[in-house]
Every structure is written in structure tokens, then in C-alpha cells.
Amino acid sequence: MVDVENLEFKWGKKRGVGGKKRDVRFYESFTYDGEEYRLYDCVYFFKDDEPLPYIGKIIKIWENPDKTKKVKVVWFFQPHEITCYLAAEEALENELVLATGEGLGLTNINPLEAIAGKCNVVCISKDSRNRQPSIEERQLADYVFYQTFDVGQRTISDKIDEKIAGIEAKYFFNREGFLKPSADQKSGGAGKEDTIGKQIPEQPDGDMKVSLSVIHDKVAPVVQEVGSEIAGTDKKDSLSGLKSSSKIDSDVREGNKAKIDDSVKVPDEAKKINVQNFSRHDSDSNAAKALEPNVKASEDKSKLAKDSHGKVKSFLKELKTDDKLTKLGNGKLPKESSVQPPKDYKKSKKHALQSMGKLDFDRSKWFKELPWEERMKNAHEEGTLVLLQNLDPAYNSADVQDIVRQVFKETCTAKMFQRTAFSNPYYGQAFVIFKTREVAQMVVTRLDKGCLLLPNGRPLVASIANPSFPKKQSTFSGHLTLDKLKLQTQREMKEAVSTSHCSQPNTLEFDMAMEWCLLQERAECSWKKLFELQEKEYRKVKAELKSK
Amino acid sequence: MEYAEFEEKVKRTLYVDDLSPNVTEAVLRSALDQFGTVKSVQFIPNYLGPSNLPQRALVEMAEPKEAKAIISVLTQFPFMVAGMPRPVRARAAKMEMFDDRPKRPGREIQYCWLKPSDPDFQVAKRLKHLVQKHSAESALMLKQQLLKEEELAKQQAQSLKANYKKYEMVDSIVADGRVSKLAKYYNQMFDRRFVFPG
Numbered sequence: 001m002v003d004v005e006n007l008e009f010k011w012g013k014k015r016g017v018g019g020k021k022r023d024v025r026f027y028e029s030f031t032y033d034g035e036e037y038r039l040y041d042c043v044y045f046f047k048d049d050e051p052l053p054y055i056g057k058i059i060k061i062w063e064n065p066d067k068t069k070k071v072k073v074v075w076f077f078q079p080h081e082i083t084c085y086l087a088a089e090e091a092l093e094n095e096l097v098l099a100t101g102e103g104l105g106l107t108n109i110n111p112l113e114a115i116a117g118k119c120n121v122v123c124i125s126k127d128s129r130n131r132q133p134s135i136e137e138r139q140l141a142d143y144v145f146y147q148t149f150d151v152g153q154r155t156i157s158d159k160i161d162e163k164i165a166g167i168e169a170k171y172f173f174n175r176e177g178f179l180k181p182s183a184d185q186k187s188g189g190a191g192k193e194d195t196i197g198k199q200i201p202e203q204p205d206g207d208m209k210v211s212l213s214v215i216h217d218k219v220a221p222v223v224q225e226v227g228s229e230i231a232g233t234d235k236k237d238s239l240s241g242l243k244s245s246s247k248i249d250s251d252v253r254e255g256n257k258a259k260i261d262d263s264v265k266v267p268d269e270a271k272k273i274n275v276q277n278f279s280r281h282d283s284d285s286n287a288a289k290a291l292e293p294n295v296k297a298s299e300d301k302s303k304l305a306k307d308s309h310g311k312v313k314s315f316l317k318e319l320k321t322d323d324k325l326t327k328l329g330n331g332k333l334p335k336e337s338s339v340q341p342p343k344d345y346k347k348s349k350k351h352a353l354q355s356m357g358k359l360d361f362d363r364s365k366w367f368k369e370l371p372w373e374e375r376m377k378n379a380h381e382e383g384t385l386v387l388l389q390n391l392d393p394a395y396n397s398a399d400v401q402d403i404v405r406q407v408f409k410e411t412c413t414a415k416m417f418q419r420t421a422f423s424n425p426y427y428g429q430a431f432v433i434f435k436t437r438e439v440a441q442m443v444v445t446r447l448d449k450g451c452l453l454l455p456n457g458r459p460l461v462a463s464i465a466n467p468s469f470p471k472k473q474s475t476f477s478g479h480l481t482l483d484k485l486k487l488q489t490q491r492e493m494k495e496a497v498s499t500s501h502c503s504q505p506n507t508l509e510f511d512m513a514m515e516w517c518l519l520q521e522r523a524e525c526s527w528k529k530l531f532e533l534q535e536k537e538y539r540k541v542k543a544e545l546k547s548k
Numbered sequence: 549m550e551y552a553e554f555e556e557k558v559k560r561t562l563y564v565d566d567l568s569p570n571v572t573e574a575v576l577r578s579a580l581d582q583f584g585t586v587k588s589v590q591f592i593p594n595y596l597g598p599s600n601l602p603q604r605a606l607v608e609m610a611e612p613k614e615a616k617a618i619i620s621v622l623t624q625f626p627f628m629v630a631g632m633p634r635p636v637r638a639r640a641a642k643m644e645m646f647d648d649r650p651k652r653p654g655r656e657i658q659y660c661w662l663k664p665s666d667p668d669f670q671v672a673k674r675l676k677h678l679v680q681k682h683s684a685e686s687a688l689m690l691k692q693q694l695l696k697e698e699e700l701a702k703q704q705a706q707s708l709k710a711n712y713k714k715y716e717m718v719d720s721i722v723a724d725g726r727v728s729k730l731a732k733y734y735n736q737m738f739d740r741r742f743v744f745p746g
Contacts, residue, residue: 373593376595387596389679389680389683390675390676390679393644394643394644394652394655395657396649396650396651396652398651399651399655399657402657403657403659406659407659415647416644416647416649417595417596418592418593418644418645418646418647419642419644419645420563420565420592420594420604420645421563421565421604421637421639422597422601422686422689422690422693423686424682424683424686425642425644427679427682427683428644429596431595450661450662450664451661451662451668451669451672451673451676452659452660452661452662453659453660453661453662453668453672454657454658454659455657455658455659457675458675459662459672459673459675459676461676461679461680467595467596468594468595468596468597468598468599469595469599470593470594470595470599471599476568476569476570476602476631476634477600477634477694477697477698477701477702478566478631478633478634478697478700478701478704479568479630479631479632479633479634479701480631480632480633480701480704480705480708481631500575500578500579500580500627500628500629500630501627501628502621502625502626502627502628503625503626503627503628503632503633503635508633508708508711509628509632509633510626510633512632512633512704512707512708513626513628513632513633513634513635514626515633515700515704516626516633516634516635516700517626517635519696519697519700520566520635520637523693523696526689526693527689530685530686530689534682534685534686537678537682538675538678538679538682541671541674541675541678542671542675544671545668545671545672546667546668
């Protein structure tokens with residue numbers, strides 16, 4: 001139902017041609033859905049079922065001979081996507097990390113229609129090549145970045161390479177004119193009270209322009225009027241969403257004033273986005289249909305806002321509709337009815353995406369966290385694995401990470417040991433993986449030379465860990481097999497059937513089992529005794545501590 | 549809230565050890581499903597102990613009373629899983645056995661670096677030594693326990709072999725008719741069921 005043709009599209013300046021038959025046209029810019037996109041702009045993409053947007057920098061724009069329009073982007077990552085390489089709590093609240101290096105995740109070629117909007121990303125790298133952003137620019141930024149993530153090496157760095165994906169570094173730094181404040185950026189920074197969209201360029205008559213700006217803000221929903229007619233209304237009106245909506249409607253009814261600018265602010269608490277304004281046109285099915293996908297697009301963005309950690313965000317989605325909508329102005333009165341976002345919202349959103357160009361990759365799979373055991377093995381080989389002893393057994397892994405962060409100002413990944421029957425319940429132990437071997441050494445040395453006293457009289461003990469990794473063994477002392485029965489047992493194991501039973505008295509098996517029980521019982525007693533003795537011994541020395 | 553939920557989970561979980569390395573989650577599930585509903589099985593990895601340590605696992609049941617029942621049955625009767633005669637052992641699970649335990653509410657960890665001039669410094673040093681000594685002690689104990697287990701296993705294997713040999717011998721003299729002949733000779737009745745009950 002969504003016709004891409006409905007969305008205005010115009011190529012900008014041609015850069016050249018390429019391809020075997022020289023029939024691929026490259027461009028410097030294009031106008032899509034009322035927004036001009038140029039090379040090196042940052043843009044949003046959305047993927048089904050993924051709440052957060054993908055953000056990329058356009059590095060190539062072209063049209064294939066079959067008229068499909070493509071853009072190539074270098075990706076920015078959200079910290080949560082690369083959590084095993086960058087601690088999320090370390091990241092700034094609106095930080096992105098630029099992809100670099102070589103490999104999966106650096107760039108992608110996407111259908112141009114998949115672009116969901118412009119994104120203002122500011123480089124805050126202290127690099128001398130980078131023009132430092134002004135305070136205003138930083139405030140206007142949707143996101144900032146200063147670190148890069150090497151997708152091949154999987155390392156984080158604050159250096160920006162000479163070239164990323166063949167593109168010179170200067171295009172990743174802030175460029176002059178790069179942050180030319182356009183209407184949407186202004187509204188983002190101005191945030192709360194400013195009238196939004198005064199800067200919106202006048203649209204040709206007959207066009208109906210609706211701009212929906214979703215602002216993530218703690219302020220109660222405030223609807224502000226934009227555009228000449230509405231700006232003229234009194235303050236009270238401008239504070240009530242409904243009123244302003246009806247104002248719009250009355251404007252529409254007036255017929256000749258087809259230009260409506262409206263911006264809706266949505267607080268972060270609001271899960272449902274108020275898109276009533278659009279729905280009012282439902283009496284005119286054509287118009288409503290044409291509007292719907294755009295409503296969806298705006299909703300997508302609102303998701304973004306929800307996730308942006310209290311940062312004021314603004315999106316100004318400009319909807320320019322063609323003749324179809326101007327028909328609306330010609331007589332047919334839109335009915336006043338407040339319609340919630342359609343129930344089949346999801347479906348139609350998908351629909352919209354399908355026809356508008358779909359992303360055909362799953363970014364979430366790119367940098368999956370390795371299983372702990374694997375990480376431990378790697379860390380062990382690199383010498384970054386440390387064993388901490390004498391922790392309070394009640395701590396959890398996050399506590400240990402906290403301690404390390406506070407004491408050493410270093411991030412790490414920690415894992416408390418899981419207690420078993422053979423570990424002294426009085427002592428907690430943990431494995432900790434540090435970023436580098438040097439850090440690991442430093443921590444061990446400092447804890448060895450000095451004494452870090454944790455609560456409850458527990459000086460922390462650290463050593464470079466030397467773990468053993470369980471190998472698969474097939475025999476188990478205590479399980480007897482007769483060769484004849486072996487095959488049968490293997491089959492049973494595979495099918496996991498009848499592999500367990502309680503032993504019955506008066507059998508040889510029972511007698512032997514009893515011997516094991518005896519051994520188990522004895523072992524348990526000795527462990528208990530040992531642990532008691534150890535604890536007593538520890539407490540005795542601990543009592544000598546003056547500070548508790 | 550999260551912590552209270554976790555405490556509930558601990559109550560319906562049991563710690564099982566002395567498991568053969570061949571035991572998989574499916575095996576353990578089917579072994580314990582007869583006592584109730586197994587909700588989850590998590591094997592506890594062993595990174596510091598000897599590599600031939602038996603497996604251990606946390607088994608979460610649907611209800612705390614199911615976990616209790618299993619522990620009681622397995623304490624009274626030797627319970628075999630995936631092999632015999634070494635039975636598995638079940639105990640109530642403890643919080644510290646879990647990998648993903650939530651933060652205990654209201655805990656704040658304070659720390660301080662002791663100065664070498666502080667009289668506590670020396671005490672702390674001794675405590676650190678003690679920790680290392682104790683962990684060495686535990687390691688030694690574990691090693692000895694494994695040795696004892698191996699010894700018992702060997703001994704049992706031998707007696708099983710001897711037993712098996714005995715049965716085979718009996719089997720063969722029954723099969724070749726020598727038993728019947730002897731029975732006749734001594735004027736006794738011979739019934740196979742004496743030798744092969746069932």
C-alpha cells in the first residue's frame with residue numbers, strides 16, 4: 001500500500017559514472033522525502049524488531065542500471081552492541097563508536113529507501129585534525145563519538161585511522177559547514193520552550209506540510225505550533241495538544257490554507273505516540289493512506305527518543321505530500337475523530353519497510369559476546385586473567401567489577417566462582433579479566449605488595465590465574481562397565497532413557513553403592529572439619545586487626 | 549524484588565554432584581523428572597580443580613518440596629545416573645553456588661589500603677598467607693579424596709571381575725551338563741533358578 005513513488009525523490013549533483021558498461025551513476029546528493037542528503041551525512045536506518053536505530057555515514061551514493069538506488073555506509077555502533085569490548089557504563093550517554101579496520105561490520109550497501117532520516121553525529125575526538133565542536137554544536141548533537149572499534153581486531157581505540165573504508169579521516173571529523181544548523185537540528189537543541197520550526201523554509205502553496213517532531217523530554221507533552229498561521233494563536237492553545245490539533249483541523253477546513261506545520265512533543269514516559277493529528281484525515285482514505293507510512297516512520301523515531309537516556313532529542317520529519325493531499329483541502333472535510341495508532345501498526349510498518357527498502361542483515365549477530373570459557377582461555381593466553389581470593393562469598397560478579405573499578409580505576413570482567421562441595425564457604429573467589437597484561441600485572445603486584453582491606457577483615461589476594469580447562473573424559477572412576485554391556489549403555493545415554501535408578505538391596509550393585517556412600521559421607525565429614533578449622537584459624541588472626 | 553525471587557529459586561534448587569562426565573542435561577533431566585518437574589539444569593564449571601573431578605550441577609525444580617523430596621530419596625537410597633555403582637549425591641543448593649546471583653540489596657563495599665606502618669598491615673599480610681595456605685590445603689584434600697575414590701573404584705572393579713568370572717564359570721558348567729551330572733551323582737535336585745534367579 002505504500003508507494004515509494006509517493007515520496008518525493010530527486011537526485012542531486014552527479015559525480016560520475018562507473019560499472020562495466022559505465023551505466024552506474026554516482027551522485028553527491030539526493031533529496032528524499034523532503035530532506036536533502038549529501039555524501040558523508042549520517043543517517044538512521046531501522047530494522048524490523050530492533051528497537052534501536054542503526055546509524056551510518058553515507059560514503060557512496062549511486063543508481064544501478066536497473067534503477068535501484070543504493071547507499072554505502074560506514075557504521076557507527078551503539079555501545080550496547082559491543083559490550084564485550086566496551087563497558088556500557090563507561091560510554092557517554094549518547095556515544096557512538098565508529099567502525100574501522102577490515103571485516104564484517106565495517107560497511108554495508110543498503111537500499112537508499114531504507115534511510116529513515118538524518119542524524120547529527122559530532123566528533124569529539126581530541127585529535128588535532130578534528131575541528132573541535134562548539135558547545136552549541138555539542139548540544140545539538142544527537143550522538144557524539146571519539147572512539148573507533150576495529151571490526152577485524154575487535155579492539156577499541158581513540159585513534160582515528162588515516163582512512164576508514166577507503167575514506168579519508170577528514171570526512172569523519174567535524175568539517176566546516178558540516179553542522180550547518182538546519183531546522184531539525186535547531187529544534188533539537190532549542191528543546192523546551194522555543195518555537196519549533198520557524199526556520200522551516202516556506203513550502204510551495206498547495207503542499208501540505210506536516211512536521212512531526214518527537215522530542216524526548218521530561219517536560220509534559222507540549223504541543224507547539226509551527227508555521228505562520230498557528231504561530232499566531234495564543235499561548236493557551238499552544239500548550240494543549242488537542243486544541244492545537246483542532247486548530248489545524250479548522251485550518252484545513254478553511255481549505256485554501258493547506259500548509260500545516262505541527263510538531264508534537266512526546267515525553268519519554270509516553271509509550272504511545274500521539275499521532276492523532278494524522279489520523280484525523282481518515283475520512284479521506286487516500287490521504288490517510290498516503291500519510292500512514294510517514295506516521296510509521298515518525299513512530300520509529302520516537303523509539304529512538306525513548307532510548308536516548310534523557311537527552312533531548314529531536315526529529316523533525318517533514319512530510320511532503322503531493323497532489324493527493326491537496327485534494328483534501330478541496331472541500332472534503334476531514335472528520336474529527338481521534339484514532340489511535342492502528343493495531344496492525346507493526347504489520348503496516350513492516351509493509352512500509354519492505355516497499356521502502358529493507359536491511360537484509362542482522363547486525364546484532366556481528367559482535368556477539370564469546371562464551372565465558374572462551375574469553376577466559378583467551379585471557380589466560382594473553383596473561384590478563386587474574387584470580388582474586390578472600391572475597392566475601394556473598395559478593396556477586398558485579399560487586400567484584402565495582403571493587404576493581406573503584407580501587408584501580410580499571411574496567412574488567414569478573415566472575416565469582418560458583419561454590420561447590422569442595423570449596424570453603426568462607427572464602428569467595430573470582431576470575432577477573434583485564435584489558436591488558438600490564439594492567440593485570442599491576443593489579444597483582446599492588447595487591448601483593450600492599451594490603452587492600454575489604455570489609456569484614458578481608459585483605460584481597462590476587463594472583464595470575466592458572467585455570468585448567470575441563471577436557472572431555474570418557475571414563476569415570478566408580479562407574480564399572482562390562483564390555484558386553486557397553487554398547488547398550490551408550491545407546492541409552494544417547495537417548496537419555498532409563499539411565500537412572502535407585503539401587504535395590506541384596507544386589508551386588510547395592511553393596512558396592514554402599515561403599516561409595518560411606519566414602520562420600522567420610523569425605524563430607526572431613527571437608528566440614530577442614531573448613532571449620534580453616535575458618536577458626538582465620539578468625540583468630542583476624543581478631544588481631546585493630547580496624548574492623 | 550529481584551533478590552526475593554532469587555531466594556525462592558535457591559529454595560527449589562538442588563546441588564547434585566558425583567556426576568559422570570557423560571551426564572548431559574538431557575540425562576539429568578530424565579533422571580530427575582520422575583520426582584517432579586525439572587525447570588532448569590546448570591552444570592557448574594570446574595576451572596581450578598583437577599580435570600578428573602566429577603561433574604556437578606544445579607537442578608532447579610518447579611517446587612521447593614520437589615527439591616526436598618529428591619534430596620531425601622537420594623540420601624536414603626543410592627541413586628545411579630548413567631552408570632553404577634557410584635551413586636550421585638544431592639544437597640540443598642546454596643546462594644553462592646549460583647552464577648547469576650543478583651546484588652544483595654543495601655550492600656555497600658568499602659575498602660582501604662593499609663599503610664605499611666599500620667599495625668594492621670602485618671596482620672593483613674598474615675591473613676593473606678592464611679588464605680593461600682588454606683586454598684593449598686583444600687587442593688591437597690581434594691587430591692587425596694580423588695585418590696581414595698580411584699582406589700575404591702579399582703577395588704570394586706576387581707571384585708566385579710571376580711564375581712563375573714564366578715558367574716561365567718557357573719554358567720559354563722551348567723551349560724555343558726556337568727552340574728546335572730554331579731547332581732545325579734549326589735542324588736540332589738538341581739534347579740537353574742538357584743543359580744540364575746529371575
